[in-house]
Amino acid sequence: MNWISNVVRPKIRGLWTKREVPDNLWVKCPETGTMVFYKDLEANQFVFPGSGYHQRIDARTRLRLFLDFAQWQEIEFPEPVTDPLRFRDERRYSDRLKAAKAKTGLKDAILVAEGKVEGVSLIVAVQDFEFMGGSLGMAAAEALIAGAEAAYERGVPFVLITASGGARMQEGILSLMQLPRTTVAVDRLKEAGLPYIVILTNPTTGGVTASYGMLGDIHIAEPGALIGFAGPRVIEQTIREKLPEGFQRSDYLLEHGMIDMVVARQDLRPTVARLCRLLMKLPEPPPEPTIDEDTLAEEAQLATAAEKPAEEPAAASGPQPA
Incomplete structure (x- = not known):
């Protein structure tokens, strides 16, 4: 019975057990x-x-793909008062913040880091749409300002990667007050002659587009990104007209002069590095050494010959001396 219950039955059940698939x-x-x-x-x-x-990808994945060797040093920022208005709709604002922090592992909707892109040192700020829609509140503004000040102190470019639905409604007027504060931080960079490059991803709307999101020296957008102030549905309901095909998408905005270029995600690193070198007047990296096919063939033949064991001398013919 033990053999049947311990061996046979588990094997039979294993045939009908559903395998776990990620x-x-x-x-x-x-x-x-x-x-x-x-x-x-x-x-x-x-x-x-x-x-x-x-x-759409989260902030840490974005940094891992964007920075050299997926390495960066996170820049800390002061945390303001949480829920100063004691806002509540379906849930308390403080509870929403706790849930967003537990979900993303971030302090707020913006993650600021110091790193390098193809050897060029810079400060990069990334908005995470998973944190309450990447909305701009007091804490997110503090993070952006801390990044701009770090770039100013180190004398390096500041790169912003946006993904936001706009200002955070739970903070009311306090959220709108962050628009001029972040604008002043950006103006300080421009007065110092430091590049401010904005990468617009899907989506970038609302107060972010109306402030620091469109104040860059150069605006780059990912293909198909939705960029604008109000969404297409709201605009159609307001003007009672059908919008053009692809309205507020990156290609449409490029054709109408609102952004400078549309760059695929795989090409962002070399594009940003090239722009930073150009704006900072940095030397180009030395070209990688190239070896022609004839040289490679000769090296392969030498390596093959070195691996072969030495041939033993042939035995002499005739009688051998005693």
């Missing part, structure tokens, strides 16, 4: 509906092959 093993493209293996999507920097759709 939830994110396959990812569906929002545009084409094609299923893509998660590892392939991750290797392509979360850009769907074929459609080129840029999936």
Whole structure:
């Protein structure tokens, strides 16, 4: 009985047991509906092959893909008073903040770090849409200002990667007051002659677009990013007209002169590094040494010859001396 209950029955049950499959093993493209293996999507920097759709990514993933060797030093910022208005709708604002911090592991919607891009030192601030829609509140503004001040003190470029729905409604007028504060921090960089480059990702709307999001020296947008103040649906309901195809998308804005360039995620690193060198008048990195095919063939032949054992001398013919 022990053999039957301990061996036979578990094997029979194992035939009918459902294997556990990770939830994110396959990812569906929002545009084409094609299923893509998660590892392939991750290797392509979360850009769907074929459609080129840029999936939204969190702040730490963005830094890992953007900075050299995925290494950075996080810049701390002072934390303001939490929930000064004691705001409550369906939930307390303080409870929403706790849930967002537990979900993302961030202090607020902006993560500021110091690192390098292709050897160029810079300060980069990344907005995380997973933290209450990347909304701008007092803490997020403190993070942005701390990043601008760090760039000013170190004399390096400041790069901002946006992803936001605008000002944070739970902080009311206090949130709107952060728009001029961040604008002053950006103006200080410009007075010092330091580059301020803005990378607009999907989505960038509301008060962020109306303030520091559109004050950069150069504006780069990812393909297909929604960029504007109010959303297309709100505009259509207001003017009672159908908007043009692709309205408020990055390609449309590039054609109408609102942004400077549209760059795929895989090309952001070399593009930003090249712009920083140009604006900071830094020397170009030395070119990598190239070896022609003939030299490679000769080195391969020498390596092969060195690996072969030495041939033993042939035995002499004829009688050997005693």
